[in-house]
Amino acid sequence: MVLVARNRERLQVLAERLQREHNIEVQVAAADLSNPDDIVEIAQKIGNQWPLDLLINNASIGSVGLFHRQPVAAETAQIELNVVALVQLTHAVVPHMVAAGHGTIMNLSSLSALPPSPCSAIYGATKAFVTSFSESLHTELSDTGVTVTAVMPGAVRTEFQQRVGEHAFDKVPERAWMSADAVAVSALSAAARGDALHIPGRKYQAVAAAAHLMPRALLRTLARRTAPGQTSI
Template sequence: MSPSHKLDTALITGASTGIGATYAQRLAQRGHDLVLVARDQARLQSLAEQLMRECGVNIAVLAADLTAQPERALVEQRLREDDNIGLLINNAGMAGTGPIVAQQLERFESMIQLNVITPTRLTSAILPRLLARGHGGIINIASVVALAPELFDGTYNASKSYLLNYTLTLHKEVAGRGIQVQAVLPGITRTEIWERSGIDANTLPAHMIMEVDEMVDAALAGYDMGELVTIPSLPDVEDWNRYTVARQRLAPNLSRDHAADRYKSDISEDA
């Protein structure tokens, strides 16, 4: 983070444990005041007290179920009105909804509320203020499954693809207006999300699991480097750059006035 923005307050969703709690710790160590959001008030309070004691920063706790609109609305209001908040970390998320064919519709809907609607609404809440002041940051915690749907369950993958695409589009829209945007694409990270999803992380290949401290430190290093997309475990950033170039190479041909030749039947060609 650049020195002039160093003391912005950061609002972190899903801060009671895992990746969000680790962001809270790292940002408090950097001197940021914080607003911590999740459902478990006691856990948030205990983390807040520990970090205030250790780091000497101010931390507010906002307990809210972000799948419930009335509770989420209080967080939106805070983002709209609290001029100290200059950094939003859209981290709260859930997985474990099972495959698309299992038709767990209520869980799908909760997940879309949390993983898709919430970051969209919270970003909309803070954005006018950030644009008006001309600086700030928005970090969206997506996932590598946004690029590799083969790795995990369908609805979760789709929610993370949304967040990646949303971040890329937001970046394009706010370019040159002082707002830093980043999508973080973690691979498997050792947190409670696995047990919450009914999966024992110890059954996953050890060489694919990153410890949460290492993941968040890499993501923050990527933010400090000004990266739009950070994939903490990717050894060669040129792989991502080549992927982006290949995608952009499609652009001139994605919308044209005629269908491609392979879709034209012999009959229509003869007519």
């Protein structure tokens, strides 16, 4: 197993725990996947050193607020991490998986990919990209033994809330939250089955079905009402 994130100390602690509890070999690679040089370095390692049979593109960041009031560098860094890194790491792994005749790619999207995301416009757009890209690739690779699964969770209690800003989630009702463990178990089962799209949790599956049936104008009105933070100028 190879773990990639920015904080090396936390990766080491997790790696030691996984090694101890599961008797597996775990490597860590500290990298900032919003930095183009780091993305290339990790992609090269995937291409040359790490024979992966499961790639999980998990790392993402979001931001909350009116688009034109956000620093543009932070918005483009979001695209770099949520989209560019995911594309490059996937591009590096697919040839090996196709040659081996098997492989699994799990891309973390979000339920935010479905409706418009006012006040989180870049995040929503990156997740719409991830869903569309993953489903297309799943279809392209359908005869190869390689599957691509886009996972679209709703609200999950993680450090994401602190990173984006606790108040951004004030409108999410208590009953809507899922645990990270429940989402991970559900997502890994879907990826093992080779599902193209997966929404963890029956409640969120119902929400997604309703969103698909709604006229876009109604969806925009609802999205504006439930958007995080200030929605008007």
